[in-house]
Amino acid sequence: MSVTPPDKHWWDTPIHTKEKIWLMTAFVWSIVLTVAMPALHIVGEQNTSSQYSRISNQDFDTLTDRFIEANKIGEEKGVPIVEPKPGSDVYIRGKQFGWDPILKLKAGQSYKLHLSSVDVNHGFSVFPINMNFQAVPSWDNLLTVTPTKAGMYTIICNEFCGIGHHAMIGKIYVE
Amino acid sequence: MSKFRTCPTTGFKIHAPAETLIQINAVTAIVFLLVGGILGLLMVLTRWQAVHILDAEWFYRLLTLHGIAMLVAWIIFFEMAILYFASAVVLSSRLAAPWAGWLQYLLMLVGAAIVAVQVLLGNADVMFTSYVPLKASHWYYLGIILFAVGAIVGCVVFFATLVVAKHEKTYQGSIPLVTFGAMAAAIIAIGTLAHGAITFIPTWLWAAGLIPMMDPEVYRLLFWGFGHSSQQINVCAMVAVWYTLGTLTVGSKPVNEKVSRVAFGFYILFINIASEHHLLVDPGLSAAHKSWNTGYFMHLAVLASMIHAYSVPAAVEVALRKKGYTKGTFEWLKKAPWGNPGFSSLALSLVGFGFLGGITGVVYGTEQLNIIAHNTLRIPGHFHATVVAGTTLAFMGITYYVLPLIFRREVAFPGIAKLQPYFFGIGMMVFSTAMMFAGGFGVSRRQWDMTGVEAPFQVNFDAIVDLTMAVVGISGVVAVLGGVMYVLVAVGTLLIGKKINA
Numbered sequence: 001m002s003v004t005p006p007d008k009h010w011w012d013t014p015i016h017t018k019e020k021i022w023l024m025t026a027f028v029w030s031i032v033l034t035v036a037m038p039a040l041h042i043v044g045e046q047n048t049s050s051q052y053s054r055i056s057n058q059d060f061d062t063l064t065d066r067f068i069e070a071n072k073i074g075e076e077k078g079v080p081i082v083e084p085k086p087g088s089d090v091y092i093r094g095k096q097f098g099w100d101p102i103l104k105l106k107a108g109q110s111y112k113l114h115l116s117s118v119d120v121n122h123g124f125s126v127f128p129i130n131m132n133f134q135a136v137p138s139w140d141n142l143l144t145v146t147p148t149k150a151g152m153y154t155i156i157c158n159e160f161c162g163i164g165h166h167a168m169i170g171k172i173y174v175e
Numbered sequence: 176m177s178k179f180r181t182c183p184t185t186g187f188k189i190h191a192p193a194e195t196l197i198q199i200n201a202v203t204a205i206v207f208l209l210v211g212g213i214l215g216l217l218m219v220l221t222r223w224q225a226v227h228i229l230d231a232e233w234f235y236r237l238l239t240l241h242g243i244a245m246l247v248a249w250i251i252f253f254e255m256a257i258l259y260f261a262s263a264v265v266l267s268s269r270l271a272a273p274w275a276g277w278l279q280y281l282l283m284l285v286g287a288a289i290v291a292v293q294v295l296l297g298n299a300d301v302m303f304t305s306y307v308p309l310k311a312s313h314w315y316y317l318g319i320i321l322f323a324v325g326a327i328v329g330c331v332v333f334f335a336t337l338v339v340a341k342h343e344k345t346y347q348g349s350i351p352l353v354t355f356g357a358m359a360a361a362i363i364a365i366g367t368l369a370h371g372a373i374t375f376i377p378t379w380l381w382a383a384g385l386i387p388m389m390d391p392e393v394y395r396l397l398f399w400g401f402g403h404s405s406q407q408i409n410v411c412a413m414v415a416v417w418y419t420l421g422t423l424t425v426g427s428k429p430v431n432e433k434v435s436r437v438a439f440g441f442y443i444l445f446i447n448i449a450s451e452h453h454l455l456v457d458p459g460l461s462a463a464h465k466s467w468n469t470g471y472f473m474h475l476a477v478l479a480s481m482i483h484a485y486s487v488p489a490a491v492e493v494a495l496r497k498k499g500y501t502k503g504t505f506e507w508l509k510k511a512p513w514g515n516p517g518f519s520s521l522a523l524s525l526v527g528f529g530f531l532g533g534i535t536g537v538v539y540g541t542e543q544l545n546i547i548a549h550n551t552l553r554i555p556g557h558f559h560a561t562v563v564a565g566t567t568l569a570f571m572g573i574t575y576y577v578l579p580l581i582f583r584r585e586v587a588f589p590g591i592a593k594l595q596p597y598f599f600g601i602g603m604m605v606f607s608t609a610m611m612f613a614g615g616f617g618v619s620r621r622q623w624d625m626t627g628v629e630a631p632f633q634v635n636f637d638a639i640v641d642l643t644m645a646v647v648g649i650s651g652v653v654a655v656l657g658g659v660m661y662v663l664v665a666v667g668t669l670l671i672g673k674k675i676n677a
């Protein structure tokens with residue numbers, strides 16, 4: 001009984017063969033999972049890497065402003081649209097309650113996307129491909145991105161960031 | 176000298192103060208479950224966009240409270256009752272220092288009350304995770320700290336009772352498996368609450384304006400060192416309850432004590448380290464670090480769950496076969512006591528936790544796959560399978576035995592009790608599955624509106640998402656109904672249940 005002290009020889013009780021088979025199966029499976037994750041990191045192509053750095057909110061703000069100034073091609077609903085050069089550094093800034101700027105990217109080209117927030121945590125969720133990253137203030141989360149399909153993507157904030165959280169939606173165009 | 180009585184059913188000698196503390200903690204837990212359940216209903220009826228009953232401000236405010244009332248208050252008050260049961264009652268011992276038990280209760284109650292008031296006043300719209308720089312009033316953090324200190328006191332009383340029982344030789348040989356499982360939970364709790372202290376004490380001082388803010392990423396790391404490992408307390412407590420229910424419902428006996436105990440040991444050793452699966456898409460930690468943390472060690476804890484996933488049903492099967500249900504492979508399963516709410520809770524809890532919650536946990540905790548799961552509805556889908564369909568349902572199941580054994584009353588409304596686990600368990604499993612499905616389309620968690628009505632840009636979800644959210648809504652209501660049935664039976668038993676003389 002599980003509510004009474006065990007038999008005196010509980011430590012020496014042999015394990016039933018069926019349970020032994022299960023134990024071995026489970027153990028092997030655990031090893032497979034353990035190896036699979038780092039292995040997929042190396043051969044897979046969609047992993048976050050270790051390219052992050054600390055940055056003050058102020059510096060990130062300035063860098064984003066400069067980036068917008070240098071690459072701005074228009075505006076939509078008051079949010080600047082920028083068209084950066086392929087291969088360049090691009091910035092996306094989370095701020096209660098909006099993402100800016102709107103990016104215009106080219107399919108098949110790579111960009112260095114710097115993601116951060118200048119106030120509280122935000123969540124960077126790209127719809128409809130459902131890719132999700134965390135925007136943490138005072139940290140530059142650097143992602144190397146290569147859009148593969150042309151179209152319009154929306155960025156949903158998916159980390160609670162205040163009462164206006166659900167209004168925090170941005171955009172990316174890929175052509 | 177304190178009084179003891181002998182339980183006529185189990186033969187345990189029950190110490191009066193232990194009995195009172197179990198009662199009061201369990202009743203308080205159920206009150207929080209009721210509150211949290213009403214909030215859950217409001218949450219689900221708001222997320223179901225076609226109904227959408229709350230406004231944004233109250234949705235977020237009450238979501239904070241739902242998380243705390245359920246994950247913190249209901250679960251931990253009930254676990255305190257389990258700790259006292261697994262030590263004093265199961266070992267037929269006196270409870271060490273009953274005054275400390277009362278201290279545990281009061282600290283937790285006052286802490287929970289402060290937190291609830293602060294949230295309702297609108298001073299803490301931060302969710303239970305309270306990621307800095309989001310800031311609540313300093314009272315909120317103080318409430319959390321008091322609650323946590325109360326829980327530590329409860330764990331200390333538990334350990335002290337184990338020592339007393341050993342010293343006074345109230346049992347022979349080793350402690351029973353259930354007590355062992357509870358001990359694993361209490362050990363993890365102590366480590367976890369230490370993380371809680373280094374997260375919340377500086378945050379409290381910051382909110383009070385005394386020290387600078389902690390780095391937001393460091394906060395997330397420390398918070399999950401606490402927040403994730405504390406889920407392992409729940410797993411340990413739940414597994415201990417599974418073994419207890421196996422014994423109480425069909426008289427099962429652990430198939431191999433050594434294996435089960437080693438598995439509990441794995442929980443203690445390995446789970447804490449897997450906390451970084453909350454941070455897989457965060458900056459600040461290298462890929463190698465995340466992969467090491469969430470890979471190697473976590474899978475050894477998963478191994479422990481796989482061991483219990485075999486040994487609990489195996490023990491039930493052996494016990495039922497001994498009763499003569501030996502025809503074919505599955506006669507024992509067909510003839511199992513499905514009308515006994517303790518048994519159906521056990522079975523559904525095993526399925527909900529193991530298949531739905533456990534598997535999705537491993538999947539979403541994988542570095543690559545986390546990218547398409549992080550902060551979507553997949554996550555609340557996953558943990559409503561583990562901590563609700565799993566842990567909460569197991570705790571509901573054991574209540575049907577705690578009522579007669581500890582409250583000494585016959586379970587009232589047996590007809591409702593019989594159906595209750597099915598409503599709650601199946602409702603919750605459908606609810607979780609539907610949330611995970613919606614999350615797969617990119618529907619975000621903790622979001623009052625998913626279409627962008629107040630945003631500059633709109634989001635056009637596939638029509639199937641609306642249908643899925645309706646399923647979330649309906650199954651959520653069914654689960655809430657199951658919760659109401661549980662509260663009705665429990666409260667009904669306390670008020671009008673026939674007294675059992677002993």
Ligand code: HEM
Binds near residue numbers: 652
């Ligand atoms: C009885 C029926 C229940 C229903 C219908 C329900 C419903 C919900 C809903 C709709 C959400 C919001 C999901 C989102 O928008 O992110 C939620 C969040 C949550 N629920 Fe439940 N729930 C129930 C029971 C429970 C129980 C028993 C627990 C814990 C033991 C629990 C723990 C939580 C937690 C921790 C959150 C997350 C809060 C946050 O994101 O900060 N729920 N629940």
Ligand SMILES: [Cu+2]
Binds near residue numbers: 158
């Ligand atoms: Cu945001």
Ligand SMILES: [Cu+2]
Binds near residue numbers: 122123157158159166
């Ligand atoms: Cu947000």
